[in-house]
Amino acid sequence: MDLILAGLRALQDYIALHVLTCLVPAFLLAGAMVTFVSRETILRYLGTQARKTTAFLLAAASSFFVAACSCTVIPVASGLYYGGAGIGPAFIVLWVAPAANVLALIYTGAILGAEMMVARIVSALLMAFVVGAVMLTVFHQDEETRQVPLPGTVDRSIVTSHGSAVLLILLVITLLAPNYLIQEGPYRHKIYVWATATLVTALYAWRVKTRAEIVAWLKESWWFVRIIFPLLLGGVFVVGIVGDLLPEHWIQHWLGGNGLLPSFLATLIGAVTYFATMTEAPFVDTLMKLGMGKGPALALLLTGPGLSLPNWLAVARVFGPRKAAVYVATIVVLGTLAGWTSGQYYFSR
Numbered sequence: 001m002d003l004i005l006a007g008l009r010a011l012q013d014y015i016a017l018h019v020l021t022c023l024v025p026a027f028l029l030a031g032a033m034v035t036f037v038s039r040e041t042i043l044r045y046l047g048t049q050a051r052k053t054t055a056f057l058l059a060a061a062s063s064f065f066v067a068a069c070s071c072t073v074i075p076v077a078s079g080l081y082y083g084g085a086g087i088g089p090a091f092i093v094l095w096v097a098p099a100a101n102v103l104a105l106i107y108t109g110a111i112l113g114a115e116m117m118v119a120r121i122v123s124a125l126l127m128a129f130v131v132g133a134v135m136l137t138v139f140h141q142d143e144e145t146r147q148v149p150l151p152g153t154v155d156r157s158i159v160t161s162h163g164s165a166v167l168l169i170l171l172v173i174t175l176l177a178p179n180y181l182i183q184e185g186p187y188r189h190k191i192y193v194w195a196t197a198t199l200v201t202a203l204y205a206w207r208v209k210t211r212a213e214i215v216a217w218l219k220e221s222w223w224f225v226r227i228i229f230p231l232l233l234g235g236v237f238v239v240g241i242v243g244d245l246l247p248e249h250w251i252q253h254w255l256g257g258n259g260l261l262p263s264f265l266a267t268l269i270g271a272v273t274y275f276a277t278m279t280e281a282p283f284v285d286t287l288m289k290l291g292m293g294k295g296p297a298l299a300l301l302l303t304g305p306g307l308s309l310p311n312w313l314a315v316a317r318v319f320g321p322r323k324a325a326v327y328v329a330t331i332v333v334l335g336t337l338a339g340w341t342s343g344q345y346y347f348s349r
Contacts, residue, residue, distance in 0.1 A: 002244070003241045003244055003245070004241075006240045006241055006244035007237040007238065007240040007241045007244075008237070008240070009240060010236050010237060010239055010240025010241075010274075011233060011236050011237050011240065014232075014233075014236045014274070015233075016187075017187060017276065018069070018071075018072070018276060020191060020194060021178040021179075021190050021191065021193075021194040022068070022069065022071075022072040022175070022178075022276075023071070023072055023075075023229070023232075024198075025171060025174040025175040025194070025197075025198070026068065026072045026073070026074075026075045026076055026175055027075050027221045027224045027225050027228075027229075028171055028174075028217075028221050029075070029076060029079070029168070029171040029172065029174075029175055030075035030076055030078060030079030030220070030221065030224045031079070031217050031218065031219075031220035031221030031222075031223070031224060032079075032164075032167060032168055032171055032217055032220075032221075033076075033079040033080060033083050033168070034079050034082060034083050034220045035213070035216050035217045035220050036164040036167065036168065036213075036217070037083060037164070037168070045058055046058065046059060046080060046084075046085035046086060046089040046090075047084050047085060047086055048086040048087075048143045048144075048146055050086065052086075052088065052132075052136070055085075055086060055088065055089045056088060056089060056092060056128070056129055056132045058089070059085075059088075059089035059090075059092040059093050059096070059128075059132070060092050060096050060125060060128045060129070062093070063092065063093045063095075063096035063097040063100075063101070063128075064096065064097075064100060064101055064102050064105075065101065065102055065176075066093075066097040066101055066172075066175075066176070068097045068098055068101065068175070069098050069274075069275065069276050069305060069308075070098045070274070070275075070305060070306055070307055070308045070310070070311040071228075071232050071235075071274070071308065071310050071311055071314065072098075072175075073093065073094055073097040073098050074094065074228055074311065074314045074315060074318060075224045075228060076093060076097070077090050077091070077093045077094040077097075078090070078224065078228075078318045078319070079224070080093060081319070086136065086143060087135045087136060087139055087142070087143055087323070088132035088133065088135055088136040089132065091131055091132060091135045091323075091327060092128045092129075092131060092132045094315070094327075095124075095127065095128055095131050095306055095331065096124055096125075096128045098305040098306045099120075099124045099127075099302050099303075099305055099306035100120060100121060100124030100125070100302075104280070104281070104305060105117055105120060105121060107183075107281050108120055108281045108301065110281075111281045111282060111285050112281060112284065112285055112288075112297075112301075115347070116294070116297070116298065116301070119298050119342050119346055119347075120298065120301055120302065123298065123302055123338040123342065124302060124306075126338075127302070127331070127334045127335070127338060130330070130334055131327070131330055131331065131334070134326065134330050135323070135326065135327065135330075138326050139322075139323060139326075163204065163207075163208030163209070166204065166208075167201070167204060167205055167208065167209070170197070170200060170201040170204055171201060173197055173201075174194065174197040174198055174201055177193050177194070177197050178190035178191075178193045178194045178197075181193055205217075227314075227317055227318060228314045228317065228318060231310065231313040231314045231317055232310040232313075232314055233310075234310070234313065235274070235308065235309040235310025235311070235312070235313045235314070236274055236310050238309055239272065239273055239274045239308065239309050239310065242272060242273070242309075251269075251287060251290070251292070252290050252291055252292075255287065255291075255292045255293065255296045256291045256292060256293055257293045257295075257296075257343075258293040258294065258295035258296070258339075258340070258343025258344060258347065258348070259293075259295075259340070259343075260336065260340045262292075262293055262295065262296040262339075263295050263296045263299045263335075263336050263337075263338075263339030263340040263343065264299075264332075264336040264340075265296070266292075266296035266297070266299040266300040266303075266339060267299045267300070267302075267303045267331075267332050267335035267336045267339065268332065269300060269304075270299065270300045270301075270302070270303030270304035270305075270306075270307065270335065271303045271307040271308070271328065271331065271332055271335070272307075272308065272309050273304060273308060273309075274308040274309070274310055274311075275304040275305045275308070276305075279305075280300065280301055280304040280305045281301070283300075283304070284297045284300055284301055284304075287300070293343055294342070294343055294347040295339040295340055295341075295342050295343020295344070295347060296339050296343070297339075298338060298339050298342050298343075298347075299335045299336060299338060299339025299340075300339075302335050302338060302339075303331060303332070303335040306331065307328060307331055312324055312328055315327060315328075
């Protein structure tokens with residue numbers, strides 16, 4: 001019964017603190033990208049035939065400004081993927097946005113210092129390009145079946161017609177503003193910001209979009225909700241139970257030092273446990289005060305917000321079990337290496 005209550009408490013906290021201000025705007029943004037962004041534009045810059053270096057850089061750079069957790073980012077990444085983006089850029093967004101967004105980086109620097117913040121930036125970027133390359137290499141045959149001839153020119157009016165560009169910007173603001181503007185104080189303040197931004201976005205959409213376009217947009221958004229949301233809830237419930245089972249003395253004993261095993265164990269803990277964006281820094285700070293090494297701390301900072309059990313389930317549902325398995329395994333290996341390498345050579349200076 002205690003374990004069930006732990007799972008229900010985790011579920012209660014997740015629904016209370018993340019659904020309105022994180023998931024709702026993320027689902028609406030994903031639906032809008034599929035509905036309103038021209039497929040030709042996505043194909044040109046992020047598609048399967050786009051120049052890989054440019055596509056990877058663009059995906060990584062833009063992800064720094066998306067303050068999203070491992071669950072919130074799934075609709076955004078899948079919206080890009082099903083809109084025509086290549087698997088490499090889509091999974092780079094899936095990784096970088098929760099693992100190294102600007103908000104989380106600033107918070108990391110404030111709590112854990114500039115040294116840890118720099119290590120997190122460099123590690124997340126290097127891991128992003130490896131993740132993109134691995135996914136592209138392993139699933140190159142799948143990508144060939146998705147290839148669409150690259151358009152010679154892009155009709156930019158398609159992107160901005162009927163206020164689509166402004167609407168997308170408003171949706172991004174609705175997603176980011178609660179976390180960027182309200183970093184302290186009661187959670188209801190975030191709700192006020194979200195509600196205001198949502199009202200402005202809804203009024204603008206009603207003004208510039210036809211009824212048929214709005215219905216199409218909501219249908220696409222509902223598809224993401226129906227596919228992803230139930231798995232997120234189930235995953236959060238399981239994570240709550242796992243968190244209650246994990247003894248504190250075990251963490252103190254096994255995560256000390258900068259060896260390969262502590263970094264691997266920290267990566268596994270981060271890969272399963274759900275962390276809302278910015279919550280990983282104070283959690284890691286607490287563990288470091290209990291004796292956790294800096295290398296394992298970095299591994300947990302990367303994989304904690306970047307992966308989670310709900311994330312595994314939702315990624316498998318949206319992208320397929322094989323892609324989810326390769327992605328998770330790649331992140332676990334890279335997170336372990338990042339923590340171990342940093343502990344041996346960067347933090348030991």
